[in-house]
Amino acid sequence: MFRILRKSLKTGIVTGRYPESPESEAGASPTAGQKARPFRRSLTIREVDTGSCNACEMEMNALMNPIYDAERFGVHIAASPRHADALVVTGPVTVNMEKALKEAYRTTPDPKLVIALGDCACDCGMFKGSYGVTGPVERHVPVDVKVPGCPPRPAEILQVLQRLQGQRD
Amino acid sequence: MMSDVTTPVEKLRAAFGKTIVDVAILHGIPLVRVGKADVPLVAHYVHTHPELQGTLSLLWAVDHRPHEKRYELCYLFTLADPREWLLLAADLLDEDRLFPSITPHIHAAQWYEREIRDMFGLIAEGHPDLRRLVRHEHWPKGTHPLKKEFPWNTVLGRQQGQYAFRHIEGEGVFEVPVGPIHAGIIEPGHFRFSVAGEPIMQLEVRHFWKHRGVEKLFENHTLTTAVPLTERVSGDTTVGHSLAYCQAVETLLGLEVPRRARYLRSLFLELERLHNHLGDVGAICNDTAYTLAHAHGSRMKEQIMQLNDRLTGSRFLRGVNCVGGVDVDLEASRFDEVVAELDRLEKDFTELEEIIFANASLTDRLETTGFLNERTAIDHGVMGVVGRASNINRDVRRDHPFAAYDELQVKVALYRYGDVRARMRVRMDEIHESIRLIREVRARIPHGPIMAPPTRAPAPGEWALSAVEGWRGEILYFVMAGEDGAIHRCKVRDPSFVNWPAIQYAVLGNIIPDFPLINKSFNLSYAGNDL
Numbered sequence: 001m002f003r004i005l006r007k008s009l010k011t012g013i014v015t016g017r018y019p020e021s022p023e024s025e026a027g028a029s030p031t032a033g034q035k036a037r038p039f040r041r042s043l044t045i046r047e048v049d050t051g052s053c054n055a056c057e058m059e060m061n062a063l064m065n066p067i068y069d070a071e072r073f074g075v076h077i078a079a080s081p082r083h084a085d086a087l088v089v090t091g092p093v094t095v096n097m098e099k100a101l102k103e104a105y106r107t108t109p110d111p112k113l114v115i116a117l118g119d120c121a122c123d124c125g126m127f128k129g130s131y132g133v134t135g136p137v138e139r140h141v142p143v144d145v146k147v148p149g150c151p152p153r154p155a156e157i158l159q160v161l162q163r164l165q166g167q168r169d
Numbered sequence: 170m171m172s173d174v175t176t177p178v179e180k181l182r183a184a185f186g187k188t189i190v191d192v193a194i195l196h197g198i199p200l201v202r203v204g205k206a207d208v209p210l211v212a213h214y215v216h217t218h219p220e221l222q223g224t225l226s227l228l229w230a231v232d233h234r235p236h237e238k239r240y241e242l243c244y245l246f247t248l249a250d251p252r253e254w255l256l257l258a259a260d261l262l263d264e265d266r267l268f269p270s271i272t273p274h275i276h277a278a279q280w281y282e283r284e285i286r287d288m289f290g291l292i293a294e295g296h297p298d299l300r301r302l303v304r305h306e307h308w309p310k311g312t313h314p315l316k317k318e319f320p321w322n323t324v325l326g327r328q329q330g331q332y333a334f335r336h337i338e339g340e341g342v343f344e345v346p347v348g349p350i351h352a353g354i355i356e357p358g359h360f361r362f363s364v365a366g367e368p369i370m371q372l373e374v375r376h377f378w379k380h381r382g383v384e385k386l387f388e389n390h391t392l393t394t395a396v397p398l399t400e401r402v403s404g405d406t407t408v409g410h411s412l413a414y415c416q417a418v419e420t421l422l423g424l425e426v427p428r429r430a431r432y433l434r435s436l437f438l439e440l441e442r443l444h445n446h447l448g449d450v451g452a453i454c455n456d457t458a459y460t461l462a463h464a465h466g467s468r469m470k471e472q473i474m475q476l477n478d479r480l481t482g483s484r485f486l487r488g489v490n491c492v493g494g495v496d497v498d499l500e501a502s503r504f505d506e507v508v509a510e511l512d513r514l515e516k517d518f519t520e521l522e523e524i525i526f527a528n529a530s531l532t533d534r535l536e537t538t539g540f541l542n543e544r545t546a547i548d549h550g551v552m553g554v555v556g557r558a559s560n561i562n563r564d565v566r567r568d569h570p571f572a573a574y575d576e577l578q579v580k581v582a583l584y585r586y587g588d589v590r591a592r593m594r595v596r597m598d599e600i601h602e603s604i605r606l607i608r609e610v611r612a613r614i615p616h617g618p619i620m621a622p623p624t625r626a627p628a629p630g631e632w633a634l635s636a637v638e639g640w641r642g643e644i645l646y647f648v649m650a651g652e653d654g655a656i657h658r659c660k661v662r663d664p665s666f667v668n669w670p671a672i673q674y675a676v677l678g679n680i681i682p683d684f685p686l687i688n689k690s691f692n693l694s695y696a697g698n699d700l
């Protein structure tokens with residue numbers, strides 16, 4: 001017990017200990033801001049990997065670590081698309097994942113947002129044209145926000161989410 | 170690797186004499202060519218002979234069209250002592266599409282042979298399970314992407330079809346399908362459990378949802394331009410994959426990588442190991458609902474990733490490796506910064522270890538859970554962290570030193586218990602070892618250039634193999650040159666491809682709620698497996 005307490009005290013508060021990222025070049029559709037209105041204080045995300053290299057996943061996971069702690073801005077991760085306000089999609093949409101992506105989109109309740117995370121999700125990146133890939137994401141479901149980067153840094157993702165939530169200009 | 174290569178070959182010659190078509194040695198690897206009908210016999214001999222005890226490390230095919238009308242099947246074995254490679258090869262000429270399966274004798278071949286069928290349309294006769302592996306059922310019949318006549322940018326049609334899962338029937342037995350989309354932020358894959366009450370009677374893994382056609386994409390690249398693609402085979406293993414690829418190409422181009430670059434490669438590889446292992450130790454605890462350890466683990470992981478970013482401009486160390494050496498050099502002051510940070514981190518981590526070990530309820534969840542016995546591990550050729558937790562004493566850094574490991578002397582972590590706890594302990598030990606290795610790197614790194622210019626161009630058809638001990642385990646690359654520096658064939662093998670089938674055994678008798686924990690303790694790549 002004391003060991004744990006000592007450790008916590010010694011570690012202190014680490015949240016926010018990261019270098020600010022440069023302004024993200026994320027592009028949003030004209031309606032994205034309005035669609036995001038209901039989620040200003042609380043945005044629940046379901047992450048859907050449609051064939052990423054898993055680095056984008058890792059950065060999404062990093063978002064929830066004590067350093068970025070996206071929860072402090074009301075960003076949560078849901079276990080099911082049925083509980084989600086937004087889908088964050090990574091990867092170029094493989095032939096094998098196309099159906100699962102559409103299904104996930106269909107089961108997400110309206111109103112909903114779709115965020116394409118990473119170069120792969122935005123335009124298939126290095127995998128463009130491959131027989132195994134049918135993307136990008138916007139070919140299959142409407143995309144509201146595109147976050148380029150390979151992968152985008154967590155600070156950048158956080159910035160985009162905050163902007164979307166109107167917590168930041 | 171050059172040492173006694175003739176001895177195993179002599180043994181084969183003595184045993185099989187006339188059936189051996191040809192023997193060659195290329196880049197130190199003995200290649201024994203036999204008729205296709207003799208493969209099972211010879212492979213079985215290599216696998217079981219007490220002085221050879223070859224484990225199947227890789228099995229792949231090459232389409233030699235349009236130059237020659239033949240397919241080549243290649244069986245790479247790693248012999249027991251010394252751990253040399255031995256390559257068996259057999260040709261399928263003209264329209265021949267059939268070859269005898271070795272799976273009935275060598276279990277580790279089962280996914281490889283199914284993969285070859287999907288990718289090349291070559292059928293392993295006598296294989297006990299010829300369901301599709303990579304191609305899901307909706308892929309049209311006759312689609313075999315790695316055949317040379319198949320255009321890389323084909324738009325696939327769709328057909329009807331259903332994967333036939335293995336069923337267990339009986340009173341009270343029911344099936345639980347999980348995936349492809351999972352609850353956490355993890356990659357897609359499908360798991361089908363058969364349970365009777367709580368315990369798992371059978372698990373079937375149905376993967377390849379993420380198949381992006383990586384191996385075909387390599388064939389659009391030249392030897393030197395493919396490095397960014399290798400970094401994206403499995404993003405968490407950016408350095409491991411790019412290094413394995415670069416090494417193979419360097420062999421082809423006859424490049425002698427400068428010592429300083431070799432040391433830097435070891436440094437980056439260990440940094441990659443560190444951030445992944447730190448994250449995993451936390452994540453394993455998290456799957457027992459011990460979030461405190463998870464918070465600390467992910468904090469330390471982030472610390473290393475930020476360090477990576479400061480050193481190289483990439484949190485994943487992208488763009489570090491290039492053919493001929495490395496693209497990033499570090500000044501002495503940078504090395505001091507790294508070592509100072511790791512000194513702090515090691516203290517920090519040791520305290521976390523004490524907290525973890527002092528927690529009896531945590532230990533209770535980890536011990537005996539997800540037990541993978543040594544026999545099963547051997548039969549499947551299980552490697553890396555998972556293997557070393559089941560007493561498989563293998564580590565490429567020690568067995569086939571690459572980068573600067575010939576001078577660094579890695580201490581290999583080894584546990585016998587084969588459970589989740591053992592897999593966590595292997596990671597913990599390796600964290601300390603990685604930190605020690607990085608200190609060594611700083612102490613020993615010589616000055617000099619970090620890049621070597623190419624000296625020769627490979628002839629079309631020339632090939633090279635390379636192995637790297639990534640943080641998950643042994644990564645293998647086979648690269649065959651085409652015309653004018655193009656890539657004729659690149660076979661990628663992430664350790665995940667070998668270890669995934671083994672998880673089907675590790676979960677038996679456990680309860681489904683423990684599956685995420687067991688899966689986390691394996692922590693295999695879906696992207697690297699599916700390619």
Ligand code: SF4
Nearest residue numbers: 052053118119120150
């Ligand atoms: S965008 Fe880059 S990091 Fe993200 S999945 Fe694609 S290749 Fe990986």
